[in-house]
Amino acid sequence: MPKINLLLAEDEPALGQIVKESLETRDFIVTLCPDGEIAFEKFKQNTPDILVLDVMMPKMDGFTLAKEVRAINDEIPIIFLTAKSQPADVVEGFSIGGNDYLKKPFSMEELIVRIKNLLNRSAQQKKSEVLKVGDYSFDFPRQELHYNNDVTRLTHREAHLLFNLVKNKNQVLDRSLILKKLWGNDDFFNARSMDVFITKLRKKLKEDPKVEIVNVRGYGYKLLC
Incomplete structure (x- = not known):
């Protein structure tokens, strides 16, 4: 099985490193970015299989980054990570093109299951296209x-x-x-x-x-x- 190429945008250094290392032990290739602007540049340089975006980030927040991504790619799966729990925030995340929403704190097992479910769904849609x-x-x-x-x-x-x-x-x-x-x-x-x-x-x-x-x-x- 080819490795999954994942772009992770997370401004908390400790959390970002933990998620990166945990995913890499499960055969993911992870590009970790500390803010939305860097993440968008990395995305344009090499399109990953999936994006995992923290919502609250400096320079460019996760929602704004998702809008920029959706302007040039309407297919790549996007998962938001956030401490926000208000229904309006969840609705906004989905309305701008997010595919899933994971609230902090979360388990790595749950994140991996959601990533694989989204990628499987995307693959099935393409097969029927x-x-x-x-x-x-x-x-x-x-x-x-x-x-x-x-x-x-x-x-x-x-x-x-x-x-x-x-x-x-x-x-x-x-x-x-x-x-x-x-x-x-x-x-x-x-x-x-x-x-x-x-x-x-x-x-x-x-x-x-x-x-x-x-x-x-x-x-x-x-x-x-």
Whole structure:
């Protein structure tokens, strides 16, 4: 089994180190960050499998960090750690994209169970993610396009770009947003790279004339099907 890559944001040094070391003895790879700003930079450098975020942190709190993460990645599981116990705080955590909420003090066993449950749920959702694109079937987890009896393999980035287009089909997919989400930033060179990937996807979808990826000048791309 591959190790789980986990990003932990916790400003209490003693607690952070205890959680880190406990998870590492159970074959996790843990990146420990003392505040939200550092955690967000680490997240952009190397996307982990799951985030465990303390709510009360200096520079950038856990809720704000989660909002920043969700702006570029709406799939990664997020668990909040907090001493807060008010229902309104719990509601806020879920409303901004959190998947689970663990109140301090907590046991390591409970944290690990919640982490594995979220990752298993995420894996099951991806396994069932076969989407229709006109007459094509798009198997996102396998990164395959099926048309009649033909199967076309997609690269990792092609698959994620097409996934986002399909999820927003017949709507404009914001160019800047998708560049930040898949490429890390929206500079000129990444924008040209995305144009190349769009051209590749058009070629792989050309068998069905009802499927079209159009350029909406100044905004982004739209998948019509």
